[in-house]
Amino acid sequence: MQQNILEIKNLSKSYGETIALANFSLDLGKGEVLGLLGPNGAGKTTLISILSGTLRGFTGSVAFKGQDLFADRNLKSLIGIVPQEMAFYEDLSAMENLMFWGGLYSIPEKELKKRARELLAVVELGGRAREPIKKFSGGMKRRLNIAIGLIHRPELLLLDEPTVGIDVQAKVNILDIIRNVGRGGTSVIFTTHQLSEVEQTCTRIAIMDQGAILAAGTLAELVRIVGEKEIVEVSGEFSAGAFSAIIQQSDGNGMEILSVADNQAHLAFADSERIPAMMQHLFQHHLPIADLKIKSPNLEAVFLKMTGRSLRD
């Protein structure tokens, strides 16, 4: 059996009345790329802060390679972090930044230079290594942020929303880098609230909300939670209350309500032949429907089922 590189057990953390993590447990295998999917405020950044040791006052345990992560300082240096913020010095060049951050790990200078050049090539910044970072685009800065997290060849890389605020092309580029890091044997935890990113990149996905893991598994395993159902997204100018009232009057056999909000609702049908009858029922009650989409079971449907709301909410 493959040994887990990271084992988080019953981690809890509160800020006053607000619960950020509630008995959070998670395992991660070697070389696994885990997408931690959750809306804003789900507790993703709190988790990263606890792992870095910059947040105290929590309960539970974190074992890294079988040892208590907080008992041995040296263990933490086997972890790389890519914070959501651009955590580097913008008045220095990419090369100078890599040399500084690598220097904190006491890597010999010659080896460090070699590693920095190698990483700059990986993140496609080799030609701009000596330029001040303030001249870089958002995507270039994000790539450098990842390169710094990898400078000391970590066994685990934590990425906190690494694609925030960049264009589609830059996003594709970064997701490629993350996939390649995983293929190289480094385990990755990658937090995001973009469903498509985890679908494309991760070998395993954990859905997180209100400080706890709601479901975890491969994409196929998660989709099975919804089952072989058709997902119908109904949009229009209606209130959540009105929609719920009308839908309850119908014959709901074989239909599951995934989410209902003002102007949008998601329904799952085990039998697709029941969809026209339901639509007719809605029209008969003069529900102002503007759009109707039928989707195959996907991660969004799983998320809706698990949390009762869309990631955009």
Add this chain to the structure above:
Amino acid sequence: MRRTILIIRNDIKRRLQAPMATILFLVIPLAMTALIGAIFDPGAGGETKLPPIKLLLVDQDKGLASKFLIGAFDQKEVKDMFQVTLVDETAGEKLMKKGKASAMLVIPEHFSDDLADQKPTALEVVKNPSEEFLPGVAEEFAATMAVGLSAVSQVFADELKVIKSASKLELKDISIAQMTPFLEMARVKIIALQSYLSPLLLQLKTSTLAKPGETAKPQGFNIFSYIMPGMLIMFLLFIVEAFMREIQNERADGKIRRMMFSPLSTRELITARLFSGWLMGVLVCSLAMGVGALLFRIDWGNIPLMFVLVVVSCFWCAAFFGMLNAFFKNKNQAGAFASPIILVFAAFGGSMLPLEQIPQGMRWLAQFTVNNWFIMGCREIVEGGVPYLSFIVLSVSGLVFAGVAMVALQRRLSA
């Protein structure tokens, strides 16, 4: 240790690569020193004379001694120093109340008679409370005159009595035969004194030794050496504060979180930050003092001592702002509080106003500011002394602040 040095090197490198802010903080105190110096002495070229002291003279005696005293103010050197106006007491008091003069010297009634009769008498000096130095000079001058007149009245006691009685007679009633023995006695005393006074057996010559290869420096009161320390310490506080605020920025943009994943400890990080702030302050302050010496011909006195003062003052600044940043929640709070704190220090510590001009009731506040100890220390070194008290106060309080900063920042960074 290696990681601490790496952070310090990185900090200094970053400042040197983007030196504009540091250059500004270096230029502004120099420019302000030049500006204030020019306002107080438009002709200042490094060596400055005191402005003429406006002195009101009230002669209630109108006797021989008072005439002698008034005449003394007519001597060339004294005339350059004092701008004397003869007034009666009422007019003098009015002018003093309006602050139109630095001091008023009152020669009391019967001053000459009392001197001749060897009776105790007193010259009265009324000083302008809004000025510090110029009335002091007038007071010293009057005291010197009083000592001189007192000595003269004792040596020539008999002659003064004769002169006094003669002054009450008509000229026709004065017989040369009666006066001759006293004039002869006075002549003998003057000749006897002359052997002591002219030439003086003991003369005092003062000069400043020049270092080999240097020309002698001009002596005199340099207004810039008086202004610059205050300006310098105020801007030093701004420089070091900006440097120490880096901790807040690094917390906000995730750098500290990233650092905490490396083998770097919070203790190493805080030590590096305190050291960087201190080092940057020492560099900028030393450079500014060097430029000040060249531009304004300021003689900073004993250079190694002055360097020690800069070192302890910068240490104080770094430790103090390190401690404050441990209590500020974020960079906005740090930014909002730091400037008022620096300005209060500057106002009460002597950077904006000379310490002597601060109202007596508020002057005690100065001892809680680095500005006061730095300015006093500078003055003492320039005057040839050793500012032991400044060294002790700044070092001890700096160490206390550094200790608090270390403990509180460690808590803050791992909150």
